Amino acid sequence: MTETMRAIVLDGPGAPDALKIREVPRPVPEPGWVLIQVKAFGLNRSEFHFRTGMGSFGSFPRIPGIEATGVVLEAPGGEFAPGTQVAALMGGMGRTFDGGYAEYVVVPASSVIPFKSELDWATLGAVPEMLQTANGSLTVGVDAQPGSSLLIRGGTSSIGLALAVLAKRKGITVVSTTRNPAKTQTLFDAGADHVVIDAGSIAEEVRRIFSEGVGGAVELVGTNTLADTLKATAVHGTVCFTGMLSDQWTVKDFYPMDFIPNGVRLTAYSGEANDLPAEVLQEFLDAIADGQVSVPIAKVYAFDEIVQAHQDMEDGAVAGKLVVVV
Known part of the structure; x- marks a missing residue:
């Protein structure tokens, strides 16, 4: 008899209530794949894009979810011992094969990162994709160095808040933006040194704080604010395009000579599981446990509350x- 599990299934693009909880067969791992009992999973903007049909990748019906944390039940290839605490992320999860919105998930061993922690599962579930994206944007994207300055455009997003935490740990001066003045204190609490209210154009105000411009910037809002972010950045500074909170992904009639200021560098970051080293994840979890770092969790939901989430x-x-939390 086939074992079953509860999963959140999307038959096709739709509103939040298109997400349906169903009993489905529990997946069975092949060699090279790992069966994980899911304890918690974070929500990501790309899952909103997938749910609404904005992304041109993946297929339906599908169990969404590009990340999950839990415990290894089986790894036929012997990559992980049963009982190992792990995070799983990216690699096609929730797009080309079923993802983390379930009681169990099967993922390629290459998408799995082990860790050891006594933190609660809600906290552990918040970290993997958020940390991978923030850490990669800061190190691979901007290559931010201690003593430099960083603009975080879209600071109240989970990645924006995690970026502020990581940047402060590296000794970087942080400028974070928000469209909502009521969220200013949230940014200061995360470690921002300066907060700029974003009405669409912030370059002038940023240059009042740093006359030469910031040394680096991470663009999380989208292409609609990218040109202004570039204008806020110093010569030889780097702008890393990481997020699209505005759901605007492309630049119409892109003319580089006009769009990019002289000497400012424009790059991008979108990472995979192997872009988050196990030691970086472990160090971050240990720092949370020691009280050195706080995780910017907005809200924790039960499995049955996925539509509201x-x-x-x-x-x-x-x-x-x-x-x-599952």
Whole structure:
């Protein structure tokens, strides 16, 4: 008899209530794949894109979810011992094969990162993709160095808040933006040294703080604010395009000579599981446990509250990471 599990299934693009909880067969791992009992999973903007049909990747019906944390049950290839605490992320999860919105998930061993922690599962569930993206944007994207300055455009997003935490740990001066003045204190609490209210154009105000411009910037809003972010950045500074909170992905009639200021560097970052070294994840979790770092969790939901969770994500109702505990 086939074992079953509860999973959140999307038959096709739709509103939050298109996410349906069903009993489905529990997946069975092949060699090279790992069966994980899911304890918690974070919500990500790309899952909103997938749910609404904005992304041109993946297929339906599908169990969404580009990340999950939990415990290894089986690894036929012997990559991980049963009982190992792990995070799984990216690699096609929730797009080309079923993802983390379930009681169990099977993923390629290459998408799995082991860790050891006594933190609660809600906290652990918030970290992997958020940390991977923030750490990669800071190190690979901007290559930010201690003593430099960093602009975080879209600071109240989970990645924006995690970026502030990581940047402060490296001794970087942080400028974070928000469209909502009521969220200013949230940014200061995360470690921002300066907060700029974003009405669409911030370059002038940033240059009042840093006359030469910031040494680096991470663009999390989208292409609609990218030109202005570039204008806020110093010569030989780097702007890393990482996020699209505005759901605007492309630059119409892109003319580089006009769009990019002289000497400012423009790059991008979108990472995979192997871009988050196990030691970086472990160090971050240990820092949380020691009270050195706080995780920007906005709200924790039960499995049955997935529709409300997606509605809150779509509405931008809260600042920080949304987590579902299974």
